[in-house]
Amino acid sequence: MSQNKFMHPRNIYKHPPSFKDMAIKYPEFRKFAKPDISGKITLDFKDPEALRALTQTLLLKDFDLNVNIPLTRLVPTLPLRLNYLLWIEDLLDAVGIQRSDFASVKGIDIGTGASCIYPLLAAKQNNWSMMATEVDNESFKIAEANVTANNLQHLITVKLVEGSKLLTNILEEDKNYTFSMCNPPFFSSEDDLDFTSKSRSPCRPPPHNGITGDLKELVAPGGEVAFILKMMDESKELGQKIKIYTTMIGHKSSLAVLKLELTKLNVASLTETRFCQGKTTRWGIAWTYDKNLTLQKAYQTPSQKKSNTPMTYIVPSEVVSDATMYTVEVISEKVITLLTEIQIKHKLKKKNKFMTMIEATALKNTWSHQRRKKRQADKLGDHSSSLNIEEKDVNANKFEERCINFKRGTDDFNQEEMTNKKMKIEQNDSAKAISPLENFVLDYNSSDSKMNNENCSTGDVDESLKPKSNEESSTIPLLETTIFIRSIASEIHVEILWRGGTGGRESMHQVLQYIKNKLK
Numbered sequence: 001m002s003q004n005k006f007m008h009p010r011n012i013y014k015h016p017p018s019f020k021d022m023a024i025k026y027p028e029f030r031k032f033a034k035p036d037i038s039g040k041i042t043l044d045f046k047d048p049e050a051l052r053a054l055t056q057t058l059l060l061k062d063f064d065l066n067v068n069i070p071l072t073r074l075v076p077t078l079p080l081r082l083n084y085l086l087w088i089e090d091l092l093d094a095v096g097i098q099r100s101d102f103a104s105v106k107g108i109d110i111g112t113g114a115s116c117i118y119p120l121l122a123a124k125q126n127n128w129s130m131m132a133t134e135v136d137n138e139s140f141k142i143a144e145a146n147v148t149a150n151n152l153q154h155l156i157t158v159k160l161v162e163g164s165k166l167l168t169n170i171l172e173e174d175k176n177y178t179f180s181m182c183n184p185p186f187f188s189s190e191d192d193l194d195f196t197s198k199s200r201s202p203c204r205p206p207p208h209n210g211i212t213g214d215l216k217e218l219v220a221p222g223g224e225v226a227f228i229l230k231m232m233d234e235s236k237e238l239g240q241k242i243k244i245y246t247t248m249i250g251h252k253s254s255l256a257v258l259k260l261e262l263t264k265l266n267v268a269s270l271t272e273t274r275f276c277q278g279k280t281t282r283w284g285i286a287w288t289y290d291k292n293l294t295l296q297k298a299y300q301t302p303s304q305k306k307s308n309t310p311m312t313y314i315v316p317s318e319v320v321s322d323a324t325m326y327t328v329e330v331i332s333e334k335v336i337t338l339l340t341e342i343q344i345k346h347k348l349k350k351k352n353k354f355m356t357m358i359e360a361t362a363l364k365n366t367w368s369h370q371r372r373k374k375r376q377a378d379k380l381g382d383h384s385s386s387l388n389i390e391e392k393d394v395n396a397n398k399f400e401e402r403c404i405n406f407k408r409g410t411d412d413f414n415q416e417e418m419t420n421k422k423m424k425i426e427q428n429d430s431a432k433a434i435s436p437l438e439n440f441v442l443d444y445n446s447s448d449s450k451m452n453n454e455n456c457s458t459g460d461v462d463e464s465l466k467p468k469s470n471e472e473s474s475t476i477p478l479l480e481t482t483i484f485i486r487s488i489a490s491e492i493h494v495e496i497l498w499r500g501g502t503g504g505r506e507s508m509h510q511v512l513q514y515i516k517n518k519l520k
């Protein structure tokens with residue numbers, strides 16, 4: 001299904017360009033334009049030369065940019081590149097940097113590629129100063145030549161880097177930067193890229209576009225997760241030297257582990273988005289260490305907004321012993337007591353006869369597995385059981401810690417460990433508590449997890465957000481929500497609205513379920 005309706009509203013390719021007009025005007029493009037049986041002009045999107053002609057023609061037609069893209073290197077697709085840059089504009093706007101301030105914006109593009117696409121567009125369109133890095137000597141030389149060919153040397157500097165560091169030791173010491181961006185190598189091995197490989201799940205559809213690019217551009221040890229984790233580690237060291245760190249993510253399955261890491265780094269604010277174009281979806285995350293900034297205000301794709309409708313529970317009148325107590329006031333008191341019991345911080349924002357509004361913030365998941373914890377406590381006696389549960393939590397945290405290191409490539413699980421862990425989970429009802437990250441590691445070798453790494457996958461970002469035990473010590477909330485208790489047509493409704501948090505809407509759903517179970 002085409003994702004174009006979710007393209008950024010300011011993306012000029014939301015309305016596709018006329019191939020017919022382009023074929024008439026640009027001879028280089030005309031070579032690849034073919035009429036289909038209905039007479040419509042189309043392109044063979046599996047032909048890298050045709051893709052290159054399309055990108056080069058659009059760059060010339062819409063941005064007055066003359067860009068050399070060798071066929072041995074990645075041919076950038078413009079709708080996606082624009083979606084990413086437009087989101088950065090939105091992030092800047094969210095932190096108070098408007099178009100009138102653009103001349104002072106300094107950006108960094110990690111791994112700019114031969115096309116130097118992001119810096120060229122950013123400089124040409126927005127007048128941003130850009131520092132671009134590239135590890136591949138051939139791409140570096142072509143990127144520099146592209147900057148010169150477009151007379152943008154005053155705004156763009158391309159640096160050849162040796163690759164062990166992504167940001168530290170690369171930036172100029174006396175400068176601060178507004179943002180960093182990156183389109184990382186998505187794949188961890190050539191096998192991931194080989195669409196005929198046996199390790200590729202037969203359930204995965206073939207790619208829609210022809211694959212362009214050199215292996216080095218698309219593959220990095222540990223794939224995008226290892227690459228981005230390195231960037232995150234370095235961001236911690238650099239702190240506010242860069243105001244907003246961002247990166248693109250190619251696989252939805254990478255989101256959970258990366259956000260978990262950010263919460264551990266104690267970033268001040270983080271947000272995510274989806275880049276939707278054609279049949280491809282990519283994701284973006286942004287974070288900052290500046291406590292005065294709130295990134296969540298930046299634009300989000302409409303489906304993310306749409307999903308932010310409140311969840312409602314209509315409280316049955318039987319929850320109170322006497323009909324006169326079926327009031328907003330009494331139900332609100334009950335809800336507040338429940339929030340206090342599970343240590344969810346809450347603030348009464350409004351209260352009248354018809355409506356109570358409560359803002360609630362949970363730093364950790366205190367509502368799940370209450371019964372299991374109680375059962376264990378009953379079985380073993382209060383003191384010893386609570387110790388037991390804590391020990392279990394510590395072990396779970398250790399395991400999750402090792403999972404992160406595993407993804408980074410700095411830890412390894414041997415087959416025996418994997419089998420033991422799986423057996424334990426199968427024998428124990430704690431399987432329900434397994435996190436997406438742990439699942440990833442346990443399923444690492446199965447075709448299913450490879451399927452999750454579908455490079456053209458689509459879907460709702462919120463689904464991947466699950467509460468995780470490691471987030472407990474974080475200052476970034478697991479859940480930020482507003483709860484309304486309203487009187488509507490002689491019924492009392494409890495409505496819960498998601499405002500943010502690393503646990504996503506799933507955690508809000510769990511809290512509402514908890515309230516529902518306890519009110520009964």
Ligand SMILES: C[S@@+](CC[C@H](N)C(=O)[O-])C[C@H]1O[C@@H](n2cnc3c(N)ncnc32)[C@H](O)[C@@H]1O
Pocket residue numbers: 074075076110111112113114115117118133134135136139161162163164165166183184185186216217218220
């Ligand atoms: C997926 S390509 C993206 C190219 C371009 N930014 C784009 O969006 O079309 C990743 C690029 O990162 C470069 N790269 C890989 N490791 C790097 C590193 N450690 N530092 C800088 N660039 C790196 C690759 O050579 C490649 O050009």
